[in-house]
Amino acid sequence: MKILIDGQTLETQEINRGIGNYFKNVINNLIKIDFINEWYITLSDKSFLKNLDPWIVDKLNVVLSEKFSPNNIGKSLDIANQEYTTQIQKEIDSNNIDIYWNPNPVMQNVMFPTEKLNCKFFATFYDLIPMVFKNKYINNWPNALRNEYMRRLNYLNSKENSILFISESSKKDFDKMIGNDYKRGYVTFLAADSRLYYNPFNFDMKVKGTYNILYVGGFDFRKNMYSAVDAFAEAKSKYKGTIMDNTYFDIVCSMSKNEKDKFEKYLEKINILEYIKLNGFISETELVKKYRECDLFFFPSLYEGFGLPIVEALLSGAVVLSADNSSLKEVGKDNCIYCNAENINNMSEKIYESLQISINEDKSEKEKRKNYALQFGWEETANATLNIFCELQKEHKKDICLALVTPWLPQRTGIANWIFKLTKSLNEYFNIDVYVDDSEEKCKQYRQVENVKIQTISNFRENSNKYDLIIYQLGNNSQYHTEIYKLALEKPGILEVHDYNINPFMYHSFLLHGDRKIFEEAIGYYGEEGKEHYKELSKGNAYPDMYKFPMIHYVSSKSKGVIVHSQWVKKQMDEIKNISVIPLPAFEKENSDEKLNKGEFEKKYNLKESEFIISCLGFINKNKRPYKIIDAINKLRSEGYPCKLMLLGSGGEEENEIMEYAENLGIKNEIIITGFLDDYSYYEGIEFSDIIVNLRYPSMGESSATLCETFKYGKPVLVSNINQYKEFPDEICWKVDVNEFEVDQIYNYIKYLLKNKDVRDVMSNNAKNYADKVLNSDKIAAEYYKYLI
């Protein structure tokens, strides 16, 4: 699916305020968790992308036009809206956009469509403040502004459109004041940045002796600041001789000098100036500290679409006294104390009561609040938003017969291992038969999966007609894919591409040993240049040019559909129809309850408990950059870092050379090549590694199941900053550039990770979370179903 985001907010000052915060966080997280859809964004200039995470920028398709610049409003809002609409419509048509999403529909410093668009329409709606406080806002607005505001609300409320409300309360307000003619209304809550506000350690770092009430707001009447200080003054006078005597009121609010002078005069008048701390604007770090150390967070707002500050305060563990109006009770539930923000007397009493509760409460209460607030995370909001866009199909029928033509365990190939595990999840959706390419390696006993019939590929031709669907698994190993390739041409089905570049496979399977015609056909796809190259190859005058001729295109073009595992591979196969990206799932070892024994592992490889293990997974070849990694390890050891490099797999022909290289550097004893490992030993190696280095260059555009496994095991991992590897978020893997600084980068990344266990732990949690949520095999099996059906 192609989703177009209205990017105007990135070009306005709003990007640093509430809506901008939502915009950035939701987009960053949406793209982080979604592998499948293609994301487009409108902008007038690419430079505005600087406000988004650098990593996601590569995954966004930018639709550029000066008509998308909010500066156009300068001419006339009507004209700007009209031009914007025409241009949007054009882009929707030319890019075959399925969904247009406007995350900022009613601010009048951005443009808004004037007509119905040719795709599904979604908008995020925050609040109806101008309507709720009519006399303060809309009734005082110029006609043009008021009319435009109402036009947009009415546009949203049309039967083709769907709206994402930020709370039930804002939805109710909309339904009541504007109507509910819209197609669908969803609630996707706002969120707070738990990385900033949440601290799992419950140390009370507050300085004792005085008490602090924290207020975060502003001079906007809705924030009710004057009433807040009135209530504080009343509490001080009403409860003299109590803790109120030592209680201060800490105000965080930007203010001009005039506003400050006026406010201070007022505080002096009500005799509380000496108890008020006026902070002005403070950094996020300072705000976090204040939330964590205050005795009470007081939020007497008169109306909120959501009420983000109370979530931030709860995440920080603060006791919260909030107003009981609008969305606030819906968000705070029974984790806040509530007051009537229009009643000074009530607020003053609640201030005193809440302070008492705060001082006397059990520490576990703080934990409860923090844990409650954790549900309001940006990833959750993004996930809910994505599910709405995709309307994930939850029901399915299991009457479809699927043939998987593939390598299969115990064949020693990553694809056999991977498809074996995925089949368990696919089994929920299809009746599956497996045909194993055993043309070169016969096997007596294949691994069984319940309700799945496993048979040899030689039976496939006669049975092929009985299947609704056929998926061919194609990789680069001649031993396990030669027959599969032939069948994929003979009886076209869905081709699942594990290596974008199959030139080495084609060379071995069909030019050196097999039917040369098959090779000739495939390279002929590249026109005269391909044919010419074939001639030279046949005569023995040339080496295969694998980078010019990846050779995947021909068989893909003959298939009914193609599944690839990254957007990068998809982009390389632009001309192929019916191609879809479905990520590789992340699996852990079977019998994951089985206890691994670290002591035995250390004994086996002569490791010390105090050493760090840096590992590389799978068969070792030059593409995995072993020499660069060894150089980095050498540098680290020379600076005192006690690390060993384990190559968890066979070194093949490279093994001797690698060990000789290490010996020349004087670190032979610090490099371990394990040789081919059985499953238990392989996963043991991953489990006991501190860091995994998963580099590839040059890359065949391969899908790296080992990388997904490292995520599942929650290991900090380094990958090459190229092609498909770029598509994984920075927070789960750090990317090493392939250039003259490669060794330095590997060295610096590893050094930083070794020195900072906290960072390793965070990366580890991020990776596990990503593997569980995004690379979840059941979720991915559902994607197969959606694509195939």
Add this chain to the structure above:
Amino acid sequence: MNKRNVYIITPWYNTFSGGAEVAARNLAEECVNRGILTTVLTTCCKSPYCSWWEDSVKQGEENVNGVKVIRFRLNKNGKEKYEKTVQKQINGENLLEEDKENFYLHGITSDDLVEYVGNLNENSIVIMLPYFQALAYNVVINNPNKVSIMPCFHDEEQFYWNQISKMIKNSKNIFYLSEPEKDMVIKNYGITYGKKVVEAKTVGLGVEIEREKIKSGELKFEKLNLPNEYIVYVGRKDIGKGVLNLVNFHKDLKSDIPIVFLGGGDENLVPKDNNKFIDLGFVDEDVKYSVIAHSKALINLSNNESFSLVIMEAWLMGIPVIVSEACKVTKYHCEKCNGGFWIKDSNTYEKSIEFILKNIDLSKTMGLKGKEYVEKNYNWSSVISEILKSDMELSS
């Protein structure tokens, strides 16, 4: 969760104000301010300038600014052995292993204190600082895996001795004050002790200035009659602190801007009857803050700082700093926050002063960068949280 008792051990407490002692005092008081049961264990020695083998302060328990302090009697033996090592060092003689052991067995220490630590509950959080004195060695190696060290390591002879290796081996945890200190330990002890020294945290120290002190300092500032523009040095006037270099650089400076010295030490290092040098000697803390706050920059050319409270204080007041390029720690701080210059000679000194005087806005920005850096990284709440958290992780 912060019901566990914290014990801070240091040779001198409240009777002397060296860098490590100030750090110990601040740490203890800030723990108490946060409701953490904190006890300081120290000796009956008044200061490094009194005998280390004869008690000069009364033994027993007292309360200092809300902190419970227990003083233990000094060991009375071993003076000759210790002094023999020191004398050999002064004479530049090679030290035998026995000499080094004597240095760490018989310098300032207290067997009573060591025994007291041995009897502490296993759940206690025990922190010893600094590494240099015999007390640290004896407390740590006699109570293996019980005492954490905030060593304040310097790149000096003792750091490379076997006794320090043993101290690291027997310590429960290490709290570094800066990344360069950590790098130095990894370089020398990383391969031997592995994860313990590599994963140990750089917690730093908290640096916070009370608003009231800034206010009261402001009221006293005018009486000092200082010129409108000056730069400031705060600390002991000592060759080891780079003061001689500073004076020489400043003499050669083309600008007439004076330098104001605050603090004790060797008065003779500062030229008299020269308008470019003003020595105010010891001043109250609030006056110190006001003098820093009105300065154009604070200078600290010491090559051997393990943290440098004073540059942090200058930054908290938004003042840029000038430090020695040869000091890894202060240079590191400047690099991290862009809050100051590092210099290596009179030429670079000249250029940095010229820049600060000519680029007022940029200098202010440098000071503010420093302020952000200190507020973010060196507030007591985060320092104490990190210490408690690290200890908890090791104990679990």
